[in-house]
Amino acid sequence: MLWVDKYRPKTLDQVLVHQDVAQNLKKLVTEQDCPHLLFYGPSGSGKKTLIMALLRQIFGSSAEKVKVENKTWKVDAGSRTIDLELTTLSSTNHVELNPSDAGFQDRYIVQEIIKEMAKNRPIDTKGKKGFKVLVLNEVDKLSREAQHSLRRTMEKYSAYCRLILCCNSSSKVSEAIRSRCLNVRINAPTEEQIVKVLEFIAKKERLQIPSGFAARIAEKSSRSLRRAILSFETCRVQQYPFTSNQIIPPMDWEEYIFEIASDIMKEQSPKRLYQVRHKLYELLVNCIPPEIILKRLLFELLKKLDAELKHEVCHWAAYYEHRMRLGQKAIFHLEAFVAKFMSIYKAFLIAAFG
């Protein structure tokens, strides 16, 4: 078992990073006044961990006994019926699902399936009417229609159903939904917090860490706790008695983008752009989201760039990322950014060196 999973806090009390948030959540539960919740924050900050801990707080250990169900739903949509396949994780009291898996048909999931689930009211052991929790992941990837459909469901069944929404960016969640939820912002952990967690793990694993080593890992992790712990374990596996200058293994895709960036810096021509295109395709094929590629590429380019140009390049990166999100074919926009950069850089070189 990886340390990431092994040292994941199970209860709200065990939480190390977002202790304030955890205590507030605990208060909510104990006061029996839990509204709909919207957790948002970057990946690796601990949203899911908090949600699971919260569920455990509400339902006790029964929340941990989950089963995976892969069910096909038949949804009657006007003239035709649509078959939707959906995987859910469910315990007696809660259901986790990822409605955006259905792609453009997510609307039907929200309209039919979630509604159906929300309607069924569980009865707890004492014969009291209990309430159930729906955990919806990646709400920001839901289409606009689906989000609209969600609003009414949230209101109508609020008496006995709570929705916990989880997403990376709240800006893509519609205003209406946000206003119906208690928004919980989960920050990316600070480097100090990460160091604290790493030291905690080291203590549990009875490892000696040289001073500054944990800080290095935290620095390299770009404030993602998951990544920090994984890196830590990797270091442990590769070389145990840690030395403070031990290499922390980089992410491969980042290395690859580094290569692309140096390619771009070396030569600016359509031919080089063509080569870059193939490399970008390589990254895209391996499921790396184009936004992240663009961001990382900008980061790598900025490192090598003259201060004069940084502002302009950032501007264009934002411009093309905006287009990328509006459009469909990410490669067009990525490539357009690279071309734009090449053009700017080449003009700069010509101006500077004649």
Added chain:
Amino acid sequence: MDMDMDVDVPLPEELELLEESYIIHDQEFEHLDLEPSEPYPYEDEEEEPTQAKSPAADDSSPSPGTLIHCHKRSRSLDGSDAPVPDSSRPSDEKRSRIADDEEEEEWLRYSPSKVIDPVMKEPAVDDKEETLLWRFASDIDGDFIPVTAPSGGDRVYAKMSIEEMNERREKLSLRTQSGGLIEEPINVLLQRVEQEAFTKALQASSGDQNDLVLSETPVVHEKLWVDKYAPNSFTELLSDEQTNREVLLWLKQWDSCVFGSEIRSTSNEVLSALRRHLSVGQHQKFSNSNFLWKNRGPGWNKENFRLSNDFEKKSTDFDQINSNSKVIQDLWNKKSRSTGPPEQKILLLCGPPGLGKTTLAHVAARHCGYRVVEINASDDRSASTIEAKILDVVQMNSVTSDSRPKCLVIDEIDGALGDGKGAVEVILKMVSDDKKSDTGKENAAKEENPQKISAKKGRKSKPLSRPVICICNDLYAPVLRPLRQVARVHVFAQPTVSRIVSRLKYICNKEAMKTSSIALAALADYTECDIRSCLNTLQFLHKKKENLNMLDVSSQVIGRKDMSKSVFDVWKGLTGKVVRSGDYELIMDGVHENILQLPYHDPVMQKTVKCLNCLGISDLLHQYTLRRQQMHLLAYQPALAITVHRSVAQVQRPNIEWPKSYLRYRTMLTEKMDTLRSWYYTIPPYISRHLSIKSFVEEAVSLLLHILSPPTLRPVALNLLSENEKNDLDQLVSKMITYSITYKNVKLNPLSSDRSNEASDTLGLAFDPPIADFVNFKGYRSGHYVLALAMKQVLVHEVEKQRILQVSTARFGHLIDGCNKENEALSGKETGRLQPDKASHAGPCAKSIEKTSRHSNPSMPPTSCKPESSTASLKLKPSGGTRRSSGLSSFFDRFRKLSKDSQNTDTVVRKEETSERDLRPLLFKFNEGFTNAVKRPVRVREFLL
């Protein structure tokens, strides 16, 4: 006239009898002969009455029973004296050839009075046939024709009298000399004949004739020019000469198969005759012997007219060819000597609309003596109907109306979608059937004479014995892909503008329309030599009483066809001149694919930026258009393409490639997503819920790979590991299990093996959900340490063991606590699925947990894994006498273990066995080979070490 020699001279009494009944025959045939309204009837009219008048006087009522007989025999009379007028005919012929339409009409108008209604006549003929019918073919000495009764299915044989044949020959000989080209297309004539018959029927009932006849003329007048001036002979075709001849040649290759063996020799003769400009007599022989056995119905002589005309045309045609090129003829000779139908049984004509594909098919088929049966897009083209139709065409021969062999023309075959695909399938099936049974049957068929073939036709299941011509616009339509391989393909080229113009000019002159050659040329150019379109335009203008001028053409007053350009043309055009097309997305993809390869001059990449911006805008536009269904926005797409064009256009022709990379990216992406997702489901939920696909690829995969292959793990046998190392190994195994990762056999290709340490071994072990692929970028060397092969094998083994252990602990409800606590959820899940059936051993359980590892199929019982666990579970197990034990693993696994890390297996086995031995006296049943069906001698000693 060698055939004339074997004419039977009828006996005197027969003659007498014939003369008695001649009058009826005469009337009947007068009617029949007159109908086709061709030059011949004039002669009949002039000649026959003189012969027939006197017999008609002395015998007024012949018995109906003998009528057919008379009809048949009577020809002999005609035949015997035919050669005499033969020489004196030509002058008459010439006169009749000049006869124009009005004359014909005039003549037709008064003819009905003499003619008996054909509709009334036909059933009578049927009845009378009885006298000449035999039950068995052997009763007849000579030629016969089988007749099957439509109702009962009785089959009888009708004798064909030689006299009749000869007589027919004579008549033909007269006619072929006349050699008049038909002014109007055959189908028009046929239509007119039908109409005529109809009118006559009406006249017979009402007595009013003038109205109806007059009403015909305006109908004819209002015909489309396209139909009016459609070429009706081979020489009039506008399409490319080469193609025309190839098609004709192909059709002629069917002759031996369709018309029988006799024709083959004669067709050679004909050809040689053609070459030497021989007299027409040879053609008669050809045509006569050709159709003797088929032409039985009342329309028989009409057929012969047409045929003889055709043959004449052919002769003229061949004269032309002769003068033009010898090559074609040589080819012809070579081909025609080869036996059977042509190699490719399907002819596929393709080309843009309006070049005369359909016309060529029809004309050529008619030319070769076929009756054209057309199936086009308007017909029902589902597989069942089309099969029936093709069989009908290919195997049946109509007795009554038009008994020429049929030629199937399937028009617009590329438009066949959905059900229409049936057509292609049926044809393909027939062709493939044909290929199988080809040679044998073909030879057999050749031996038989034509009559026999005709007799057999109904019964034979020979798949394709008639030519099939398919016509399409788009040769590369997906539907046609299989057909392309078996068919002979002829691509229609555009005829030259001058050729079109001359034709248009001729038509315009005929229609008294004023045009200039330049305007016509412009029109032809504008319509891309679409003759149909040109003619329609001209007729339209003519109706409007306007003249064609250049301005009209260029200002698009005239309707333009809705054409689709190939995307390749568009891409090429983008670099040259801008053209129009519909599929913008594809075009933009193509632009994207190719733009960076173009050799345009761009020092600071500004053009590239501009072009890519355009592509980006086009993408946004497309996305928006589709999402909001604002289709009118598509109108702005071409503008973007034009911008691109402005930037990169140049003179030289670029090398354009089809946009594959984006599609490839899409497919590969979905593939990888699927792998990840399916792997995801095998991970226990308490882990997988925290890991989305995005975060896995972004943050976890590289590090996970590092963790899973620690360089500190020495590739040695288990028993040589230190305590710490063992602990590490245990942890590694547990990680692999929780993430349900294992190794499996893969073939390493030498290219990828350079980054692994085990390059020497071609057969390696790789992670089973291929997670390593996610960091394996092209042209990138990741610094991942890869475990040695032996180590991997140990890991595979250990992982299997652990898995089974977990299952067993789950089954018996006892959790071996400590490090196994995390398995709780997993085992809880498993117990839900497993049946508490104790008889079913670990095999199925193991299968249920791990779908991933195909590598080894262990069937270890739960007790035999680890000393600690075995003791724990042994207590629970009912101490049955026999139990399966020992680490059975797959056959291959065992050998590898023995060869490479035998120590490892030994230690495992040893551990188990010592624990077992300590517990109980020897109770051992070795089921080696039980599951794997492979036996190997094993000593008990090996287990008891």
